[in-house]
Amino acid sequence: MATYVQGSGHSGWSTDVATVTLDRDGTVTGWSEGARRLLGHRAPEVVGRAAAELLLGRQAPGASGLALLGSEEWSGTAALRHRDGHRVDVTLHAHPSLDRDGRPQGFVVTVATSSAASDRDRRMVEWAFDQASVGLSAHSTASGSWHLNAAAAEEDAAGAEAGDGEEGFLRCVRRVAEEGRSTRYERLVPEPASAPVRHRAWVIELWPVRDPATGEVVGVGTAAFDSSEQHAARERLALLQEAGVCVGTTLNVTRTAQELADLAVPRLADFVSVDLLDSVLRGEEPVPGPVDAAVALRRAAHQSAAEGTGVPEAAIDLGGIDTYPPFSPPARALAGGRPVLTGAGDPDFARWLAGHEARTARNEEYGFHSVMATPLRARGITLGVAVFARIGDSPPFEPDDLILAEELAGRTAVGVDNARRYTRERTNALTLQRSLLPRDLPRQAAVEVAYRYLPAGSGAGVGGDWFDVVPLSGTRVGLVVGDVVGHGIHASATMGRLRTAVRTLADVDLPPDELLTHLDDLVAHLSSDREDVAVDEPYFVSGEIGATCLYAVYDPVSRVCTFASAGHIPPAVLLPDGTVELVRLTPGPLLGVGGLPFETTELELPEGSLLAFCTDGLIEARDRDVGLGLDRLCDALSRPVPSLDVTCDAILKALLPDSPADDVALLLVRTRALHADQVAAWSLPSDPSVVADARAQVSRQLAVWGLEEAAFVTELVVSELVTNAIRYGAVPIGLRLIRDRTLICEVSDASNTAPHLRRARTYDEGGRGLHMVAQLTQGWGTRQSPLGKTIWAEQPLPAG
Structure with missing residues (x-):
């Protein structure tokens, strides 16, 4: 029986001989520890039984137990049965035990395994262990000692883990010994600065070593492989x-x-x-x-x-x-x-x-x-x-x-x-967008304005948000804010077309609801035009065009602001008493949907009220909905600040992150009012004789205002406009003068028929009045109202 023994750093193989004593009848009388290791039987299980029972196939070396040996020594091979049933080939050496008369009274049989159990083979296994190119080691569970081959000792692979006390590896060894199952452990070892690599990686295979006789785990074997390249x-x-x-x-x-x-x-x-x-x-x-x-x-x-x-x-x-x-x-x-x-x-x-x-x-x-x-x-x-x-x-x-x-x-x-x-x-989209947005809003008598526009800071691209302030007749002002659905150059281009359309429609003094109706038709036409663009064309953009828009008209004389919304969020208003509320609108559908009317909302505003118009990029975000954003807008608007510009910055700081995910447009409007000393109005009967009286009243009012130099032109304008109202219009007829940065003369009547400027022929008796008005003033026009129409003419104030 060969047993691997280690001690004090020395390893070797020794022969542990199995010894059995028999009586003359072949009955086992003695059983050594070597015999137990060889065949697995303990002494109590064998002593007293016939030795022939241990032979595989019951073959005997002789005819009987006594004839087995006689009185001479005997050697031969035999096949024995292990306790678990497997075959064990051995070489038997029998020596007779003689009494004083020289007669055999028993036998001493020694057993050595054949072939693989030879000393040379055992030495070959030892040499293979010592000379292996991979690091091999064994850990004894009894003594706790480690035994390394030359490669392991040189490379400090498996042995180093135990020597250095690396807890992860030692826990792995203990687990293999306790559970009796093989496992794998990977270790990364920092190399010295002079080494060609920064780290050396090892894969260590661990397996339990068992006693063949009892199956007990007596140690743990390891094999370490350098996996630095794979790592x-x-x-x-x-x-x-x-x-x-x-x-x-x-x-x-x-x-x-x-x-x-x-x-x-x-x-x-x-x-x-x-x-x-x-x-x-x-x-x-x-x-x-x-x-x-x-x-x-x-x-x-x-x-x-x-x-x-x-x-x-x-x-x-x-x-x-x-x-x-x-x-x-x-x-x-x-x-x-x-x-x-x-x-x-x-x-x-x-x-x-x-x-x-x-x-x-x-x-x-x-x-x-x-x-x-x-x-x-x-x-x-x-x-x-x-x-x-x-x-x-x-x-x-x-x-x-x-x-x-x-x-x-x-x-x-x-x-x-x-x-x-x-x-x-x-950059191209921003350049286009900024070229389409107002560069500098004109000063208005009706309102004081401040604005901010911030392009999106994320990868969504430039959007189609826009705003505008449009001067209207009678010192009124149009306030616009809108948002085109989508991002990119196409959204900016669409925004520019819509802004131009709003300005064009506002110039003809359309009410807010009618203006949005015409704008809705325009967006529908733009969507139908896009359907004719081939998909493979470079400027094709999929999806329909849609936009929101809020249009409001503020009249500083009546202090009434009229709103109409196409799916846009409502503005917030800060009243002079500090109250902040949202304007309650009846929003219509998005532009381009069509089929539904737009409704107006009128709100009388005290002088000094502050309106905040914005797009959804200011109030809507991933972490809050529109309602919460509007509440935060109202809260930021209510805080006292010294100016509109500072208010704009404070609102943006309170509501926006450092890099907004969408475009943001913010328009702040503080309302003004024209007082009684700036407006004069008269109601006129439908009688041609009243024209002279109207000219006289206008002349007296101009004298009160110190504008006598404008009397001549103003009387001519009043004479022409009042005469046309009496001749072609319907009662009631009104005359109004407004003194602001310019002098405005307005004549209104209940007829919806608008006059047209034409050049009179040589022998025509009429048709020269409006042509003369256009020549003498810097502008004139007509606006419709629910009660009829108003014709206005505007002229600059006299110098000084």
Whole structure:
């Protein structure tokens, strides 16, 4: 029986001989521990039984028990049956036990296993253990000692875990010993700074070692395999997979570059910098192909593995420009369009470091010794270069690292190019949008205004929010705010068309509900026009056009504001007494839906009331609905502030995040009123004789206002307009003068028939009146009302 014994660092195989004593009849009288180990039977189970029962097939070496040996020694082979039933081939050696007369009274039989149990075979197993190329070890559960082969002792693989007391490995060993099941343990061992790799990885197989006789776990065997290459490959693959998730998360050029630097440090390099062409940061299209000769690049991002804050190794600040000479690694990578691996042994590398004062100082302090420069290229266009560096005691880069850096740079280049193209499209859309929005609102007698417009800060694109303040006749003012559904250049273009349409319709003094009705028809026509555009045309945009709009007209004479809404959120009003409430509107459908009427709401406002018009980007967000947003708007509006501009800023700060997800338009309007000393009105009968009296009353009023110089023109205008009202209109007839920044004369009657300007022929008796009014004034027009029409004429005030 062969038993593996260890002690004091020495390992070897010894022969543990099984001994059995028999009487003359072949009955077992003695059973040694070696016999138990060989066949598994304990002494009480065998002593007293016939030895022949242990033979496989009951074959005997002789005719009978006594004839088995006679009085001489005997040797031979036999097949024995193990306690669990399997066959055991052995060599038997029998020695007779003689009494004093020389007659045999019993036998002593010793047993040695055949073939594999030979000493040479056992020594061969020992040699295989000692000379194995992988680290092998055994842990004894009895003594707690470890036994290593030469490879394990040299590489300190399995044995090091126990020697260093690594709790994870020791727990694994104890679990194998207790549960009797094989398992696997992986360990990552940091390497010294002088080693060619940063970490050494090991996969350790553990299995229970059992006593063949009892099945008891007496130890744990281990085999350690160096998996450093596989571990490095998995790390590279994991880094690439993470790059697909972490790089290019936003449509921001500098943010995408910074994501690459953050990902690569410290897992690939100790320092990373990303430099881009200036045209890329502006969103422009760089020239296709590699960049030749010296190149000027702007630092977009960098990162360092150094502890603390900042990037101390950087020779260029963020946003700074550096010119790379042709022999430098970045310029070589850009010129060749391929990554460059260089280091301290490259003369061009040393020349590059020495040619820049700040870079030389950083190298002396930190010791840059291995550098990879990888061009950022997408769609055949060079965007910039990424530089990966290892410093100090870190091992130099290997060719596999260069492949990884090239793959990371390629993925980053796609993200940078997408961000660049988005920047270009966004800049174009913002330029278009700002050209369509009012640059500077005209000063109005009726209201004081302040506004803010913020484009969306996310990747949703520029929207179609707009606002406007439209001067109307009679010192009235039209207030507009709207929002086109969707984002992008098409939304901005649609917004511009709608804003132009609103101004055109407002110029003919349409009431708010009628204006929205005409605007609704326009949007419906725009949607039908888009249906004729082929899907493959470059300017095709899927989906129907829709928009919301709120139009209000404020009259400073009556202090009445008339509202009509096409699916737009209501404005909030701050009254002079500090009360804040939402204007209760009856909103109509979105523009473009059609089929439903729009209704007006009239609200008399005290002088000094503050109206807040806005789009949904101000009040609606992911974490709040429209109702909560309107409540916050009212709360922000109620806080006292010194001016409208400050109020605008306070509202935006209270309701918006740093980067709004949608466009925001905010229009604040403080109402004014024209008092009695600025307005004079008369009711006139339908009698031609009253024309002279009307001229006289107007002349007297102008004298009161100190506007005698305007009397001549005003009397001519009043004479013509009152005469036309009496001749062609219907009662009641009214005359009104308004003194503001201009002098306005209005004549109203109950007829809806509007006059038309025409040139009178030579022998015509009439038709010259309106032509004369148009020549003498700076503007005239007609507006309809529920009670008829009003013809107005406006002239500048006399100088002084």
